[in-house]
Amino acid sequence: MTDGTRTFADAREWARSGTELVLGAVAGLDEAGFSADSVLPGWTRKHLAAHVAANADALCNLVHWAATGEQTPMYASADERAAGIAKGPALSADELRSWLTASARKLAEGLDGLTDEQWQNKVVTAQGRTVPATELPWMRSREACVHAVDLGTGVSFADLPTGFLTALADEISTKRGLTELPDGPLPEVAAWLAGRPHTLADAPELGPWL
Template sequence: MTGAARNDARAWVRTGTELLFDAVAGLDEDAFSAPSVLPDWTCKHLVAHVAANADALGNLVHWAATGEETPMYASAEERAVGIAKGATLSGDELRSWLRDSAQKLAAGLDGLTEAQWGHQVVTAQGRTVPATELPWMRAREVCVHAVDLGTGVTFADLPNGFLAALVAEIKAKRGLTELPDGPLPEVAAWLAGRPHSLTDVPELGPWL
């Protein structure tokens, strides 16, 4: 990833994070406990997942900065426990965790040198990637899950550059050769397996 692409991704992280902060700011306890767009997850589960993701990516930042091997999660079970923990926390506790973890991750990324940005780390899926991929990984989480909260944010609220990058990535990963005609936000939603307004298109399974 070039420096310019990395800067774009970091800008998208800031946009998605602010959308999340704004979305959760007005949630009371009942709204936090309401279903999210994602099956079987309440808004509490979703916010806990995004907060835990920031902590996990922070482990990879530490790995890139120090060379000390620090996996995102100790195990798949640990990741599941972190999400389940969300259902037991209050709205205020979740807001604090979401904000604190996001700020800590941003500070860690700010501290990486150019050499450290090139250091290799391993994702939770077992992919070996340079640290330059971390902003994009976070951008996907905060932007897509800001929509998944179901509080009014849509794919149309996300930056066009982010949507174009997201469409290109999912299209490649799904092995698609053609895309349906339609507005970019709706195509992105369809590819991601989220609610959309496109017609005469096959339903795709969930992504992310």
């Protein structure tokens, strides 16, 4: 199964490696480290860690939908999504690490349990897109890989898999309607496209993405 520059197998591997990067990024953080600002304006690392953990929980809802046919939205409402993020600062470093680890494990086990037929079942994303369950690993890989960088603990776009960066750049440039990209290393171009800090000279500023 392929979609442009990525395959289903690629996305599953990137989801795993991205999750490992996130867990590694927070492994040594104490309370002060977790409470420090992330790369995302207005978000501490606690906010961001809670968002990544809540995203795994939400994707588990779509796994349940694909496995059973029972319509289970990612989030019951926009307020539920916001509440998951806001929950972060109220949790301790250990509680956040446990939530990140447990939610990631539950999602991985759920994905591993889908049959070939269930992977083709349609689900609806939080943005209202109807997609086959085969899109779930790609959705998770974007969240995990990009936010591993956003945590600001030393992971950079250069640490992300080259294939992931190529697929990410292809998707974002298409969604942004960009036909020409600035010259520069792929990690920096991907960071620019995603609205993250980059080193490209004279590249126009883009709004945030993801």
